[in-house]
Amino acid sequence: xxxxxxxxxxxxxxxxxxxxxxxxxxxxxxxxxxxxxxxxxxxxxxxxxxxxxxxxxxxxxxxxxxxxxxxxxxxxxxxxxxxxxxxxxxxxxxxxxxxxxxxxxxxxxxxxxxxxxxxxxxxxxxxxxxxxxxxxxxxxxxxxxxxxxxxxxxxxxxxxxxxxxxxxxxxxxxxxxxxxxxxxxxxxxxxxxxxxxxxxxxxxxxxxxxxxxxxxxxxxxxxxxxxxxxxxxxxxxxxxxxxxxxxxxxxxxxxxxxxxxxxxxxxxxxxxxxxxxxxxxxxxxxxxxxxxxxxxxxxxxxxxxxxxxxxxxxxxxxxxxxxxxxxxxxxxxxxxxxxxxxxxxxxxxxxxxxxxxxxxxxxxxxxxxxxxxxxxxxxxxxxxxxxxxxxxxxxxxxxxxxxxxxxxxxxxxxxxxxxxxxxxxxxxxxxxxxxxxxxxxxxxxxxxxxxxxxxxxxxxxxxxxxxxxxxxxxxxxxxxxxxxxxxxxxxxxxxxxxxxxxxxxxxxxxxxxxxxxxxxxxxxxxxxxxxxxxxxxxxxxxxxxxxxxxxxxxxxxxxxxxxxxxxxxxxxxxxxxxxxxxxxxxxxxxxxxxxxxxxxxxxxxxxxxxxxxxxxxxxxxxxxxxxxxxxxxxxxxxxxxxxxxxxxxxxxxxxxxxxxxxxxxxxxxx
Numbered sequence: 001x002x003x004x005x006x007x008x009x010x011x012x013x014x015x016x017x018x019x020x021x022x023x024x025x026x027x028x029x030x031x032x033x034x035x036x037x038x039x040x041x042x043x044x045x046x047x048x049x050x051x052x053x054x055x056x057x058x059x060x061x062x063x064x065x066x067x068x069x070x071x072x073x074x075x076x077x078x079x080x081x082x083x084x085x086x087x088x089x090x091x092x093x094x095x096x097x098x099x100x101x102x103x104x105x106x107x108x109x110x111x112x113x114x115x116x117x118x119x120x121x122x123x124x125x126x127x128x129x130x131x132x133x134x135x136x137x138x139x140x141x142x143x144x145x146x147x148x149x150x151x152x153x154x155x156x157x158x159x160x161x162x163x164x165x166x167x168x169x170x171x172x173x174x175x176x177x178x179x180x181x182x183x184x185x186x187x188x189x190x191x192x193x194x195x196x197x198x199x200x201x202x203x204x205x206x207x208x209x210x211x212x213x214x215x216x217x218x219x220x221x222x223x224x225x226x227x228x229x230x231x232x233x234x235x236x237x238x239x240x241x242x243x244x245x246x247x248x249x250x251x252x253x254x255x256x257x258x259x260x261x262x263x264x265x266x267x268x269x270x271x272x273x274x275x276x277x278x279x280x281x282x283x284x285x286x287x288x289x290x291x292x293x294x295x296x297x298x299x300x301x302x303x304x305x306x307x308x309x310x311x312x313x314x315x316x317x318x319x320x321x322x323x324x325x326x327x328x329x330x331x332x333x334x335x336x337x338x339x340x341x342x343x344x345x346x347x348x349x350x351x352x353x354x355x356x357x358x359x360x361x362x363x364x365x366x367x368x369x370x371x372x373x374x375x376x377x378x379x380x381x382x383x384x385x386x387x388x389x390x391x392x393x394x395x396x397x398x399x400x401x402x403x404x405x406x407x408x409x410x411x412x413x414x415x416x417x418x419x420x421x422x423x424x425x426x427x428x429x430x431x432x433x434x435x436x437x438x439x440x441x442x443x444x445x446x447x448x449x450x451x452x453x454x455x456x457x458x459x460x461x462x463x464x465x466x467x468x469x470x471x472x473x474x475x476x477x478x479x480x481x482x483x484x485x486x487x488x489x490x491x492x493x494x495x496x497x498x499x500x501x502x503x504x505x506x507x508x509x510x511x512x513x514x515x516x517x518x519x520x521x522x523x524x525x526x527x528x529x530x531x532x533x534x535x536x537x538x539x540x541x542x543x544x545x546x547x548x549x550x551x552x553x554x555x556x557x558x559x560x561x562x563x564x565x566x567x568x569x570x571x572x573x574x575x576x577x578x579x580x581x582x583x584x585x586x587x588x589x590x591x592x593x594x595x596x597x598x599x600x601x602x603x604x605x606x607x608x609x610x611x612x613x614x615x616x617x618x619x620x621x622x623x624x625x626x627x628x629x630x631x632x633x634x635x636x637x638x639x640x641x642x643x644x645x646x647x648x649x650x651x652x653x654x655x656x657x658x659x660x661x662x663x664x665x666x667x668x669x670x
Contacts, residue, residue, distance in 0.1 A: 034586065035545055035557045035567045036607035041587070044597040046073045046082055051591035052535055053096045053578060057105045060583045065597055066094030066110055072120065074105070077587070077599055089118050089130040095535060096144045102151040109154050111141035117156055119172055132172045136164060136179040142192050142534065148201050155184065155204070157191035163206055165223055181225040185216060185236075192534070195256040195265070203238075203279075205265055207253025211246040213267050215239035215279055239279045239517045241265070246272065254536040255548075264522065266546060268538040271629045274525040274548055276560070281519035305631045306342065308638075312593065313339035314624060315532055315574040316553040321623035341636075523563050527614075528556045529621040531628040533577055541581045541588070549576030551628075552621055555590060555600075568614045571598055 049068030056063055062083060063075045072086040072094065088094065092113035100107040108120045115137035120129045139159030146154045157163045163185040174181070185191075190209035197203035202218040220236035222228030230236065246269065255268040268274045313319065528550035530536040538548035545566070546558045555576055557567040574593035581588050588600040 032544075032559070032566050033607040034602050035541075036609045037602035037604040038567065038569060038588065038600045039603040040569075040571075040598060041601040041603060042077070042080055042599040044075050044077065044080060044599070045595065046075050046085075046597065047071065047595050049595060050093070050593050051578065051595065051597055052093060053110075054580050054589050054591050054597055055098055056580060056583055056589070057099050058101070058583065060585055060587075062105060063580075063589055063597060064097055064099055064108065065591065066097040067595070068093040070094060070112070072097055072108060072110060074122075075597070077589070084122060086120060086122070086129075087126060088120065089126075089133065090114075090116060092116075095140070095142055098144055098146050098154070100151050100154070101146055101149055107151070109144050109146070111137075111144045111156055111158075113140050115139055115141045115158055115160070117141060117144065117166075119168065134166060134174045134182075136174055136176070136182060137162070138178075139190075140534070143194055145194055145196055147196060148198060150201075155194060155196075157194045157206065159190045159192075161187045161189050161191055161208075163187070163191050163194060163204070167225070170225060182223050183229065184218070184221050184223055186231070187214070190252070193253045193256040195258050197258050197262040198260060199262040203262070205256050205258065205279075207256045207267060209250055209252045211242050211249055211251045211253075211269065213239075213241040213253060213256065213265065213277075215241075215265075234516075237516055239519065241267070241275075241277050241279075241284075241519050243269075243272075243275055243521055244284070252534070254530060254534065255538045257537075257539045259540050260543075266538055266540060268530060268536055268548060270534075270536070271531045271625065274528075274538045274546070275521050276523040276525075276546070277519040278522055279517070279519060281522070282517040283520040284518040305627075306638075307631050307633050308342045309633050309635045311339055311342045312532075312574045313342070314628065315551045315593070316572070317570050317617075319552060319620075319624065321620055322627055323623065324620070523560070525556075525558045525563055527558075527565050527618040527621060528552070528554070529625050529628075531625060531631075532633075533575055535577045536575075537578050537580075539579055539581065547579050547581075547588075549579055549590070549592060550621065551575050551624075552617055553592070554617060555579065555588075565614060565618070567609055568617060569600065571600075 044063070046065065047067035047069050048071075051065050051067045053066040054063055055065075061076065061078075063077055065073050065075065066088070067073075070088055070090040070092070072088045073082060074084040074086075075082050086108070088110060090110065090112040094110055094112050097108060097110035099105050100109060106122045108122070109117065110120065111117045115135070117134040117137070118129070119132040119134075121132075137156065137158040137160055141156055141158040144154055144156045152169050153165065153167045155163060155165050162183045164182040165184040166182050185206060187206060187208050189212075191206055192209055193207035195205045197205075204216045204218050206214045206216065208214065214237050216236040217238050218236070221230060251272050252270040253267055254270050255266075257266045258264075259266070263280075264276055264278055266274065266276055307314075525538075525546055525548065528548050529552055530548070530550065532551045536549055538546065540560065541547055541557070544560050546560045548556050549571075550556055551574075553570060553572040553574055553576060555567075555569040555571045556565065557569075558565055571590045572592035572594050576590055576592040578591045579588065580590075586602055590598045590600065
């Protein structure tokens with residue numbers, strides 16, 4: 001067809017140096033009519049899982065993609081045929097994959113959710129390639145980038161807070177336990193995205209989970225392997241960008257991108273917006289930060305809702321805000337099973353919130369305490385079932401630094417608490433009990449571990465025991481109380497020491513960063529929704545456009561210079577995660593939760609943009625962004641364990657009722 005003929009001709013011009021590549025892009029991608037004529041050209045169904053990464057080779061002849069199916073696929077987008085499918089060796093979802101420069105597209109580096117990096121040579125056997133792995137990261141490895149014109153080195157970043165630099169001339173694998181040899185930067189916070197300046201490649205931008213984007217001069221950095229590791233994360237830093245309203249929040253950076261001329265940086269934040277800044281700017285240094293009252297307000301986020309992992313009901317073009325669904329009376333048969341289970345979890349939290357709000361109301365008669373279970377939230381603190389008053393369970397939100405997604409390995413059995421016998425966990429209704437409300441689960445950050453729960457269990461157990469046993473249990477309780485007081489004091493001392501060291505480190509960092517530039521926001525791009533996935537790419541297209549994927553299943557395109565919304569493309573049934581423009585052709589590749597890659601070209605006869613529809617989508621996205629800001633995603637095993645715990649509680653109650661009834665009958669007989 002005409003597109004294929006034109007593409008072949010343009011490639012020939014570029015290969016023979018008869019035409020400048022940049023001029024091709026500027027000529028084709030310069031007017032808004034270009035993006036408003038975009039139309040779906042082809043769908044490449046080359047994976048059996050969500051496609052989390054796509055990238056073009058240097059000539060634009062092939063697309064490299066990685067997926068939840070753990071395969072790497074090289075596809076020709078013009079004839080729609082797969083060139084190579086590689087069984088990568090990854091055992092977790094592939095998050096990033098790149099061709100190594102100047103290797104004739106024969107060498108690939110990739111990383112996955114388990115932190116493992118693979119170096120793959122297409123010409124070598126699968127057995128040899130699987131030996132070329134780096135297990136240095138612990139936790140998820142989010143992104144891999146190559147260095148322009150360098151076929152030997154690449155960089156990676158991950159949940160462990162490190163940016164690592166690997167040189168294939170020194171080693172092609174590393175399985176050393178707790179390896180620190182290749183750490184280039186230790187950010188002390190999860191490093192979630194990285195980008196290299198294309199024109200001055202020794203400038204490296206790093207996006208972190210504390211809302212910061214830090215730009216380093218790599219000439220001042222080194223690793224232990226190279227013999228000049230500097231240690232602290234402030235060495236070599238020349239720029240630090242943080243939007244003012246995020247200075248006291250922890251929003252993950254999901255995407256970083258330099259402009260082609262290296263003059264601007266585009267950054268996308270989870271649960272927030274996309275920002276453009278100039279690394280040479282230093283205006284934010286003079287801006288006044290939020291007041292102490294405002295800082296305290298920012299530290300007090302609302303109570304979290306729960307959503308089951310796998311529940312994508314709030315994503316895609318047909319998703320609606322909860323308020324809109326309630327108003328329109330959405331029919332229950334249309335609601336998926338996962339959504340029903342998520343709604344059940346949310347109701348439990350609402351009940352817990354109501355219980356918390358009732359603690360101020362006076363109680364006329366004492367009530368026995370319900371059994372409470374405990375779960376662990378990421379971030380190192382325990383989320384224990386913590387008794388706030390005599391009959392209510394409090395709900396306290398997780399720390400703002402908590403990762404949104406709860407790992408299944410972090411959730412212990414909810415039937416019993418760690419180190420706590422299930423035999424003493426139930427409290428049957430006694431004569432003073434005034435109700436039979438369902439017990440509720442509390443998520444509460446506590447430095448006391450299970451101390452409070454164990455103490456309350458001893459007391460309630462003593463109340464229902466014979467006098468002699470009650471005396472023994474109360475003696476045990478007094479001894480246990482003294483020990484727990486000692487433990488609490490030592491824990492408090494450790495926490496004070498931790499905060500003291502953290503304060504000293506922060507003061508040292510502040511003194512070391514006096515000469516670091518702090519840019520202000522140059523432009524904001526809004527309307528999309530970025531909260532459900534860890535990868536949500538935003539990027540430039542030519543000199544005039546900025547693009548992003550969205551949880552609503554659309555591609556958003558803005559005017560780079562004004563922030564005006566120019567185009568909306570429905571591109572996924574759930575979430576659009578990846579966007580990669582062709583290096584010189586007017587072709588855009590996208591991917592997301594759907595198991596395919598979509599190609600877009602300006603094939604419409606005339607420009608068209610449904611602004612009314614776009615405004616409706618933007619309004620819904622804003623509402624749903626607020627909803628998802630207050631939501632934590634948990635694995636399905638979390639709910640199964642909660643159900644098992646509730647069943648355990650009900651069983652104990654029934655047995656307790658029977659034992660109470662039996663005791664009353666014996667008294668009557670006497």
